Amino acid sequence: MTRPDAKFPAKGSHRLRRSRAALPGQYYLLTTATFARAPVFQNAEIAQLVLAALRWLDQQGKIRLDAAVVMPDHVHCVAQLSVGSLAGVMQSFKRFSARQINQALQRTGPLWQAQYHDHALRRDEDHREVVRYCLHNPVRVGIVADFHDYPHWWCRWEV
Numbered sequence: 001m002t003r004p005d006a007k008f009p010a011k012g013s014h015r016l017r018r019s020r021a022a023l024p025g026q027y028y029l030l031t032t033a034t035f036a037r038a039p040v041f042q043n044a045e046i047a048q049l050v051l052a053a054l055r056w057l058d059q060q061g062k063i064r065l066d067a068a069v070v071m072p073d074h075v076h077c078v079a080q081l082s083v084g085s086l087a088g089v090m091q092s093f094k095r096f097s098a099r100q101i102n103q104a105l106q107r108t109g110p111l112w113q114a115q116y117h118d119h120a121l122r123r124d125e126d127h128r129e130v131v132r133y134c135l136h137n138p139v140r141v142g143i144v145a146d147f148h149d150y151p152h153w154w155c156r157w158e159v
Contacts, residue, residue, distance in 0.1 A: 024081050025082075029076065029133075037073045046105065054075075062092060065077060067134050
């Protein structure tokens with residue numbers, strides 16, 4: 001909802017995505033969280049389903065996935081948009097993964113928060129540094145001392 005005197009929509013508003021362009025060929029750092037930040041991905045099998053869903057998007061030609069890490073209640077990835085819109089890709093990912101995960105857990109209801117965060121990589125940003133930033137999330141929150149010891153990550157290159 002927008003305040004009458006505000007120039008911008010309120011934080012979390014669905015209008016934040018309106019008029020934002022997502023360009024095929026652009027690289028993004030993407031983050032999305034589970035509904036109510038439930039730690040669904042503490043379950044190793046479920047975390048691997050999330051990684052598989054991201055790889056599915058890559059195999060479908062919707063994105064070029066360079067790196068991903070599945071945290072207990074959210075996911076980070078670095079990907080290049082190949083076709084379509086970023087919103088469409090995120091919707092495909094969430095729908096596909098929710099179906100798989102809800103079936104595996106024999107549950108119903110929402111898995112993902114509706115929103116997601118995207119950061120378009122600028123030309124002056126080092127792509128590999130953004131990938132390292134993504135993969136080091138388990139280190140920054142104190143889960144592991146070395147991200148290589150965390151089981152729920154994937155990278156296109158050897159890191």
